[in-house]
Amino acid sequence: MSRFFAGNLINLVPYTPGEQPKNAGELIKLNTNESPFAPSSFIKKAICEGEQIENLRLYPDPTCANFINELAKNYNVKSENVTVGNGSDEILAFCFAAFCESGAAFADITYGFYSVFADLYNIKKQIIPLKQNFSIDIKDYKNISATVFIANPNAPTGLALSTQEVEALVLQNENRLIIIDEAYVDFGAQSAVQLTKQYDNLLVVGTFSKSRSLAGARIGYAIANEDIINDLNKIKFSFNPYNLNRLSLIAGVNSLLDKDYFNNCCSEIIKTREYTKKKFSEMGFSVTNSMANFIFVSPPKLAKNLSAENYFNALRQKNIIVRHFNLPRISDYVRITVGTKQQMQTLLQVNNDIINEYK
Numbered sequence: 001m002s003r004f005f006a007g008n009l010i011n012l013v014p015y016t017p018g019e020q021p022k023n024a025g026e027l028i029k030l031n032t033n034e035s036p037f038a039p040s041s042f043i044k045k046a047i048c049e050g051e052q053i054e055n056l057r058l059y060p061d062p063t064c065a066n067f068i069n070e071l072a073k074n075y076n077v078k079s080e081n082v083t084v085g086n087g088s089d090e091i092l093a094f095c096f097a098a099f100c101e102s103g104a105a106f107a108d109i110t111y112g113f114y115s116v117f118a119d120l121y122n123i124k125k126q127i128i129p130l131k132q133n134f135s136i137d138i139k140d141y142k143n144i145s146a147t148v149f150i151a152n153p154n155a156p157t158g159l160a161l162s163t164q165e166v167e168a169l170v171l172q173n174e175n176r177l178i179i180i181d182e183a184y185v186d187f188g189a190q191s192a193v194q195l196t197k198q199y200d201n202l203l204v205v206g207t208f209s210k211s212r213s214l215a216g217a218r219i220g221y222a223i224a225n226e227d228i229i230n231d232l233n234k235i236k237f238s239f240n241p242y243n244l245n246r247l248s249l250i251a252g253v254n255s256l257l258d259k260d261y262f263n264n265c266c267s268e269i270i271k272t273r274e275y276t277k278k279k280f281s282e283m284g285f286s287v288t289n290s291m292a293n294f295i296f297v298s299p300p301k302l303a304k305n306l307s308a309e310n311y312f313n314a315l316r317q318k319n320i321i322v323r324h325f326n327l328p329r330i331s332d333y334v335r336i337t338v339g340t341k342q343q344m345q346t347l348l349q350v351n352n353d354i355i356n357e358y359k
């Protein structure tokens, strides 16, 4: 640390992204919930056939108007109800900067970035423990006046709230903002987007990183009442007006235009996830009912000494890379991204070998 670093940030612990290995080609990479499928072919066409590369000498549209109009159409809302960010992480950062004067409330087990953003912006945290089975009981939020952040489906458990439950949270207190992070919603959970038309204390955040195969393009969006969107834009234009670059704007628009491809990719992941969950259960793993593009599993008790950490390392030795969080309550679990059916079959084969070694 230099002697110039701000005193109030000395104890800041940054977010730890999943590893992006150099030799990715030799590995089955199931550690960061990326899509195993290429982005829509519309994107390559749009970027390669136009003057897009030449146009990189020009700043992008700071209002992102084309992209926002396409998002509005896609989600059946008005353009005034949408803004976009450099990944949904940036939007979440804007939310912490804009809406958390009376603190931020979130689960003990959830997306790790919420806590980091709260610390970065010096925001008071209220941690609401999940139930024993990792579910959220919305009654636990009844008397919370801080801004609530919920990943739905939650990470890394994959468990989802219904739209009715989200609505009940919103109705608990009209003077409290509920932020629903729908990073994984396209894999079968219910979206709260349509509720934003009815309630001005609900903000839905989403990303193109998972279901749209565009993690490398850094595209996120927010949908809410117009006043909330204006507040977010105020932060954006005070921080980085050109937060989406030209190529990402084109990628975003064209991903939305290719609806069939998007729907096919999502159904394929859902199908493969259900297959994988079933096979893991049959092998004796504890498996949560994940509605995301990952499964969350704990190794079979009959495999003595096969802790989650040992399982993680054993997979790694066989060139399969997953995620283990050495954190209270979930250290017995690993999170595994749903890849292609073939990748999952390799994984299941390797599971057999590992379990036999540890029996």
Ligand SMILES: *Cc1c(COP(=O)(O)O)cnc(C)c1O
Residues within 6 Å of the ligand: 086, 087, 088, 089, 090, 111, 151, 155, 181, 183, 206, 207, 208, 209, 215, 218, 219, 220
């Ligand atoms: C992956 C993820 C994000 C971040 O998405 P980006 O758009 O890539 O920044 C946000 N929230 C949750 C819960 C995620 O899992």
